[in-house]
Amino acid sequence: MSQLRIALYQPDIPGNAGTILRLGACLGIGVDIIEPAGFVLSDANLRRAGMDYIAKAALTRHVSWKTFEEWRAPTARRIVLASTKAALPYTDFAFRADDILLFGRESAGVPDDVHEKADARILIPMQPGQRSLNVAVSAAMIAGEALRQTGF
DSSP: OOSOEEEEESOSOHHHHHHHHHHHHHHTOEEEEESOOSSOOOHHHHHHHHGGGGGGSOEEEESSHHHHHHHHGGGTOOEEEEOTTOOEEGGGSOOOTTOEEEEOBTTTBOOHHHHHHOSEEEEOOOOTTOOOOOHHHHHHHHHHHHHHHTTO
16 A cells, blocks of 8 residues: 555545545545535445455545644645646655645635645646646556656
């Protein structure tokens, strides 16, 4: 199992969360869900996209950003935020094996106070005029690059 983690800040769409849990199970990456989610966080809501992989996913639920930060603080792990407001392409960033890749809500990203807590902010370059990729696609791209760099 990798030390790398994917954290979802108040996810809105159960299918995306389920897909990311499946990604985590298949690649050996732990997944943190920072609540409140925009849906009832249940196996039934996650199962459609995550299928039977949900049972194999290393999921940690945090009831708030504050509890997530209390969990993370003693580890000194970096928060690497994927953001359309960032300037650094994810392929130019030097990942560490114990980074936490943070992804915001599909509808709104993360609030300014969470954005400011990030140790680094990265983006996926896109064609002009395009807003964003699906969060599960973004998580797969960035996690793949982080794993490649750290010798997975």
